[in-house]
Amino acid sequence: MTTICVLYPDLLGTYGDGGNGLAMLERARRRGLDATLVRAGLNDEVPDADLYLLGGGEDGPQSLAADLLRRSSFASRVRDGAYVVAVCAGLQILGLTFCVEGNEEFEGLGLVDVVTSRGERRSVGELATRVGSQLLVGFENHGGRTTLHGAVEPFGTIVKGRGNDAKNDGYRTKNIWATYAHGPVLAMNPWFCDEVLATVTGQELEPLASVADLLYQERCRVLSS
């Protein structure tokens, strides 16, 4: 069985981030895969899971989430190979440091060699990035500027929007996908959801037709025009 865990939806769930767990579970269920979804609140221990989903949040909740995660088993679980999809604030928390309001610097989890400083202005708007042969579409709303160090690879290159630094968006490591496309990015990008699902379950997945395909095509049309 595959366990998907949404971490701290009460702290990191500003923009409908719960949609990612929902989409993942539903796409697994329709394929007859044995998957379960758990939500771990800020008073819960981080449970054992194959995939953790981290959402976006406001400054205060973000630094609180970082503190809670630092004291938990989360980092060691990820080092042991658990998969993570991290969005927006979640993306920043996994790095070395990040900044919130007033340029106060916070220590991240240090799982990835990236640093997030305060951008000159907020990045708010539709985001489209090129990931290999695919387009990833979504919406960003954040104040961060993320710099990748060492051999850390970006997840996508910017087609529209700003992402990390107006050139690249997020990062991709062996077991982490990170993007500034907040909220229901897995729901809107069926290929991304299926890529994660296939990787986590170790199975090759047949295409799954749904209305999400129509939405994805529409957003691709709108955002790449």
Added chain:
Amino acid sequence: MGKSANLRDGVASAAVRAVNRISRMTGRGSGTVVGGRVGMKISPNLVTSLSRGRTVVLVSGTNGKTTTTSMIVAGWGVPVTTNQTGANMPAGHVAALVTSTSSQAALEVDEAWLPETLAKTRPRVVVLLNLSRDQLDRANEVRQMAERWRKALEVHNDPDVVVVANASDPLVVYAAEVAANVLWCDVPTTWLADAVSCPKCTLGISHVGSQWHCSCGFAKPTKITTVLGDELVIDDVTVALDLSIPGDFNRSNAAMALTALHSVGVELNEAVVRINAVQSVVGRFSVRRWNGHVLRLLLAKNPSGFEAMLATLANDSSDVWVAINARIADGRDPSWLYDVPFEKLRGHRVYCFGDRRLDLATRLDYAQVEFVIVEDDAQVPVSKETISLLANYTAFSDWLEKSEP
């Protein structure tokens, strides 16, 4: 006014009532505008004669007209004639005014019709809420609107007309500063994108906190009547504002409504109690007709509002319509759909309308709710039952506009 003019107005008023009655009975029209048009054909100055002898309050601005007008009606504490259906042009005003003989009238006025309405109704109070662009590509027009308002107030520069104006909005200030008698309201106004360039000299306006000024000397008025912060203070009196309806912008609307009522002698502490008690605002929850369908219109524009609205739906298998846009007034990001507990609609069939119907349908699909994406309105089967239609901000307006009472 001579006898024949009196007679003509009488005939015209009777015609308005008759036509609107027929319009409503036959279901052909909203029963407000068509009769008003007929009346004005018979007597072009009908609105003037209908306004005579009444205390008229006009409310105009880009946002908040309907809410503010209903707050004035509620707060007054006496019968008030008003254009409740949101028909805010002259025909709608005429139709409203013929329906009642009450000595008070509160009329919502479309921004473009304010100059003419000002001239014809000779109001006691004019409330100017705000001016902002409706669409980005029409950015120039809002400045023209301010210019037209200013000219109208210059022409009708009557000290007996009280102008209640938003001091935080430079375009409103530009329009209102020429009036003889202005009560300035310092109310939070978040939309300042149209106040970047000075309406007087086109240079950049500096905004510092809630203050603003231009190097040409044009600046936020200093003689303020009404201040809305954590507390509402009108003419040095603290007013216990505690609205039942949500939204900070509604606090600003209420502050201006109360200032208007104060200026016509309504006791503030009594008015605010009545305004605090307002539970619904015109249009919301109303039953409307459209293409043979009977619809109950529910405004729901955020997750908590949606959750509350979903709870009002019957626990049956009835069809539900939902309309979602992501236009500027809605917020361009429909991610919040995933924070709405649409799972509660399982067992219903949901018809998806609006610009972002595919976002909605995808959300419903993941929630395992049966859905139909409506590409052509005419294809929706007509039900004998009243259908609940939940719509977010601009989608709600669309439906209110295209449906009829």
